Amino acid sequence: DAQAKDNYRWKMAHQWPTVHVYHRAAEDFVKRIEERTRGRLHIDMYPAGQLFGMREIPEAVVNGAIELGMAADVGYSGYAQTVAALDLPMLAPDSASAFRLLDGEFGKTVIDELAAKGMTHLAWIDYGPMNLLTGSRPVKKPADLEGLRITVPGGLFADAISALGGTPVTTPPADHYLALQRNIVDGILVGPSSMSTRKLHEAQKYLTVVDIARPVHILTANTHALESLPPDIKAIVREEARSLREAVAAQTEAENAKAIALMAAGGIVVHEVPAAEIRQWREKLMPVHAKFAAQLGATGQQLLSLAAEAQ
Amino acid sequence: MEHVLAFGGLILLLMLGLPVAFALGATAVALLLIHTGNLYDTTQLAIAGFKSIDSFVLVALPLYVLLGESFAAGSISQRLYRSASALTQHMRGGLGIATVSSCGVFAAISGSSMTNAVTLGRITIPEMRARGYDKGLAAGLVASGGTLGMLIPPSLAFILYSALTDTSVRDLFAAGLMPGLLQLALLILFLLVMARIPASQPAVSWNERLSALFTAGWALALPIIVLGGIYGGVFTATEAAAVGAIYVIAVNFLTDRDFDLGALWRSVRLTVETSTRLLSIVIGSSLLGHSMIILQIPQQITAAVVALSLPPMLILIGLLLVLTLLGCFLDPISITLISVPIIFPVITAFGFDPIWFGVLLVMILELGMITPPVGMNLFAIQSIMDDLRTTEMWRAALPFVGVSAVAIIVVLMFPEVATWLPGILR
Amino acid sequence: MWRVLDRSLEMIELFFFTISAVAVVAMTLSVSADVAIRSTAGSSPGWLSDFPTFFNITLAFTAMAFVFRRRQHIVVDVLLLNLSPRARRVANIVALCIAQVYFIALFWGGTQVAWRSYELGNMSFTSVEVPMFIPQAAVPLGALLLVCEGVAQLAKALRGDA
Ligand code: NA
Numbered sequence: 023d024a025q026a027k028d029n030y031r032w033k034m035a036h037q038w039p040t041v042h043v044y045h046r047a048a049e050d051f052v053k054r055i056e057e058r059t060r061g062r063l064h065i066d067m068y069p070a071g072q073l074f075g076m077r078e079i080p081e082a083v084v085n086g087a088i089e090l091g092m093a094a095d096v097g098y099s100g101y102a103q104t105v106a107a108l109d110l111p112m113l114a115p116d117s118a119s120a121f122r123l124l125d126g127e128f129g130k131t132v133i134d135e136l137a138a139k140g141m142t143h144l145a146w147i148d149y150g151p152m153n154l155l156t157g158s159r160p161v162k163k164p165a166d167l168e169g170l171r172i173t174v175p176g177g178l179f180a181d182a183i184s185a186l187g188g189t190p191v192t193t194p195p196a197d198h199y200l201a202l203q204r205n206i207v208d209g210i211l212v213g214p215s216s217m218s219t220r221k222l223h224e225a226q227k228y229l230t231v232v233d234i235a236r237p238v239h240i241l242t243a244n245t246h247a248l249e250s251l252p253p254d255i256k257a258i259v260r261e262e263a264r265s266l267r268e269a270v271a272a273q274t275e276a277e278n279a280k281a282i283a284l285m286a287a288g289g290i291v292v293h294e295v296p297a298a299e300i301r302q303w304r305e306k307l308m309p310v311h312a313k314f315a316a317q318l319g320a321t322g323q324q325l326l327s328l329a330a331e332a333q
Numbered sequence: 334m335e336h337v338l339a340f341g342g343l344i345l346l347l348m349l350g351l352p353v354a355f356a357l358g359a360t361a362v363a364l365l366l367i368h369t370g371n372l373y374d375t376t377q378l379a380i381a382g383f384k385s386i387d388s389f390v391l392v393a394l395p396l397y398v399l400l401g402e403s404f405a406a407g408s409i410s411q412r413l414y415r416s417a418s419a420l421t422q423h424m425r426g427g428l429g430i431a432t433v434s435s436c437g438v439f440a441a442i443s444g445s446s447m448t449n450a451v452t453l454g455r456i457t458i459p460e461m462r463a464r465g466y467d468k469g470l471a472a473g474l475v476a477s478g479g480t481l482g483m484l485i486p487p488s489l490a491f492i493l494y495s496a497l498t499d500t501s502v503r504d505l506f507a508a509g510l511m512p513g514l515l516q517l518a519l520l521i522l523f524l525l526v527m528a529r530i531p532a533s534q535p536a537v538s539w540n541e542r543l544s545a546l547f548t549a550g551w552a553l554a555l556p557i558i559v560l561g562g563i564y565g566g567v568f569t570a571t572e573a574a575a576v577g578a579i580y581v582i583a584v585n586f587l588t589d590r591d592f593d594l595g596a597l598w599r600s601v602r603l604t605v606e607t608s609t610r611l612l613s614i615v616i617g618s619s620l621l622g623h624s625m626i627i628l629q630i631p632q633q634i635t636a637a638v639v640a641l642s643l644p645p646m647l648i649l650i651g652l653l654l655v656l657t658l659l660g661c662f663l664d665p666i667s668i669t670l671i672s673v674p675i676i677f678p679v680i681t682a683f684g685f686d687p688i689w690f691g692v693l694l695v696m697i698l699e700l701g702m703i704t705p706p707v708g709m710n711l712f713a714i715q716s717i718m719d720d721l722r723t724t725e726m727w728r729a730a731l732p733f734v735g736v737s738a739v740a741i742i743v744v745l746m747f748p749e750v751a752t753w754l755p756g757i758l759r
Numbered sequence: 760m761w762r763v764l765d766r767s768l769e770m771i772e773l774f775f776f777t778i779s780a781v782a783v784v785a786m787t788l789s790v791s792a793d794v795a796i797r798s799t800a801g802s803s804p805g806w807l808s809d810f811p812t813f814f815n816i817t818l819a820f821t822a823m824a825f826v827f828r829r830r831q832h833i834v835v836d837v838l839l840l841n842l843s844p845r846a847r848r849v850a851n852i853v854a855l856c857i858a859q860v861y862f863i864a865l866f867w868g869g870t871q872v873a874w875r876s877y878e879l880g881n882m883s884f885t886s887v888e889v890p891m892f893i894p895q896a897a898v899p900l901g902a903l904l905l906v907c908e909g910v911a912q913l914a915k916a917l918r919g920d921a
């Protein structure tokens with residue numbers, strides 16, 4: 023029985039469909055942990071929201087219903103207010119600088135708050151930038167958003183759309199396709215790979231590539247479960263989480279470009295906002311940063327100055 | 334062993350007369366506790382149970398039930414009934430055909446099959462019975478007609494399948510239409526050829542028909558408002574339920590002097606009863622789905638079929654049979670989430686058309702809505718008919734299970750039924 | 760004494776049933792108001808579409824016990840119809856005992872989850888943030904009512920006055 027005592031069986035849940043490259047990366051993560059621990063840690067994977075969706079994954083991790091969970095940052099924001107900082111519009115000009123922020127004091131603030139709630143942060147998972155998909159007219163400058171109802175995941179994304187002059191609405195994900203198809207909303211703010219896997223472009227006409235925000239997904243472990251592992255297994259989990267992050271990051275840009283190309287081939291008119299015009303979008307969006315800082319007080323202010331220093 | 338316990342245990346609890354909702358939940362708890370031996374694991378059932386109701390799409394259920402209840406409570410329903418009689422009484426099976434066709438129209442509004450059955454059932458079953466239709470036939474007809482909600486676009490089942498498999502929603506919607514109409518035609522054929530329906534009556538004059546139609550104007554405006562609002566981009570199907578309910582209640586107050594606040598409160602109370610009966614089953618069913626996923630039961634059964642060394646077509650048929658078996662016990666969302674990630678790679682590896690398979694899957698899910706012991710549409714009908722025992726409901730559903738099976742076999746043998754329309758629209 | 764207890768339980772169940780009826784009215788009104796405001800003013804407050812889901816959760820969990828008391832839940836009667844009254848009574852007692860497994864598990868698990876949400880300050884995803892323990896409390900509350908109702912029915916069945 024001594025051996026059985028040393029064996030661990032974990033559950034891991036995520037929200038990506040199995041056809042997504044991220045799922046394959048997650049499968050590799052699980053497989054390599056099992057190989058390197060010689061089966062002492064076996065992880066059952068539950069993909070595609072089979073067990074829990076984005077909203078429940080952090081809750082399931084906190085309650086120990088699963089040991090590992092990977093979900094969009096928004097999913098964690100109910101527990102940790104600072105997570106919202108990851109959704110701040112135009113926080114970093116590109117993915118590399120965004121990750122530098124996450125690896126520094128900025129990211130640590132979020133990690134500490136997650137830890138206080140019983141979740142150990144294992145990796146930031148690149149999701150790629152959020153962009154605009156619209157149906158009634160192309161959006162080339164912020165003024166084009168005037169009067170358009172745009173579906174957002176809520177929170178700071180809603181503030182961002184308001185700041186740009188549009189009207190944010192939150193529609194449940196199950197209703198997105200039909201709401202877009204029937205013009206109940208005029209567009210959606212989401213990442214291109216989600217647009218393409220969820221076929222939202224079939225119901226719309228125009229894509230605006232302006233990289234409004236760069237939210238991330240977060241891989242976390244139930245702290246109690248992680249701490250009860252022997253040190254060597256724990257180290258392997260952490261190392262493999264790092265590899266998972268790198269495997270995803272290496273593919274995100276290509277996946278993003280592939281999704282945009284696929285939609286363009288499907289008849290979507292793509293408008294890439296020229297670098298020179300980004301500034302006028304950014305200026306419109308800055309009040310969102312101020313509002314965020316006001317809501318979070320000293321911590322919010324500190325997060326913003328950390329972000330400013332990094333620029 | 335756990336497989337036997339999962340399916341056998343549930344049947345045993347149902348036979349003991351435990352309410353279906355609690356039998357599902359108790360089986361889920363027992364499976365999980367036996368599997369893990371840890372009471373603490375029930376926390377995940379609490380999370381899963383909360384999650385099963387924590388969705389805006391489900392808000393449509395009580396709202397549509399309220400629409401149906403307030404419709405049935407006012408004279409608006411009798412006027413619709415008189416108008417339907419005047420228009421159809423000279424045709425054999427006319428009212429039945431009108432009922433199934435309205436299921437088809439409602440399917441173009443709602444993406445769910447249970448709301449379809451419960452709403453139309455409340456409106457049409459009393460009418461059919463008053464006209465001499467057998468209680469079981471009326472119940473079976475609406476339970477079965479309701480399943481069109483998933484096949485005729487829009488359909489939440491297709492949207493979920495698309496997200497899981499990277500297939501086109503547009504193609505899936507287009508592919509579902511012809512099989513949906515085929516099933517509708519088969520239902521009408523069954524009604525005319527095989528069912529015992531009341532004989533036709535002499536036709537009434539066109540004047541009478543027009544005046545009956547006129548008095549039912551308020552009722553006939555309802556689908557126009559709802560369809561117009563949805564397709565005109567004013568509201569979603571869920572929101573349409575609330576707008577429709579408010580409309581019906583307002584019409585009742587304006588045109589029916591017997592409809593007072595007391596009558597409204599009675600409709601609301603009936604809405605709570607019906608919704609609670611169905612929502613408690615939705616909770617129990619998702620919990621059972623959750624436990625089965627944790628125990629990997631459906632995954633193992635499916636994997637066993639895939640591993641057989643048989644020709645692709647036989648494997649496909651085997652998989653469809655497994656899905657049918659799962660359909661007897663689980664709800665469509667659980668089945669899709671559990672099975673598609675395992676089955677889909679196999680289907681594409683064999684070179685089958687993923688759109689065609691999507692349609693077959695949804696048709697099987699529909700079939701599962703009317704197969705005992707756990708058939709959500711059967712429960713939906715039972716929840717609005719006080720004098721219909723389970724035994725009667727199951728017997729009534731049997732011929733309609735046959736009709737659905739015929740439709741599935743046709744689409745299996747002639748994939749063009751599904752793939753033709755998306756092909757020409759592409 | 761027993762009568763008084765049973766009667767009080769019924770009143771409590773009826774209270775939550777009535778709350779659920781109010782929830783249905785509130786759902787209908789807020790969804791319609793959402794549509795009305797959106798189509799006249801262009802946008803509507805987010806809580807109008809967020810709260811109906813909470814009302815639905817309240818309805819689903821807290822009205823269950825009263826519906827159980829009135830024996831309005833859907834039951835499979837295939838076997839029951841062929842049993843003698845005595846055998847039916849035994850089946851009922853066994854069924855009520857097994858149902859307790861579900862009720863207690865839901866109560867216990869639901870309490871854990873809601874309590875943790877309270878402890879950690881978990882907030883909802885809605886535009887007007889609500890502490891999650893409030894809607895989540897519907898689960899253990901509904902389950903507790905079911906535990907009590909189950910016990911009451913068991914007592915009646917054992918005394919033979921059911
Ligand atoms: Na439909």
Ligand code: NA
Pocket residue numbers: 660661662663700701702703704705706707708709
């Ligand atoms: Na079934």
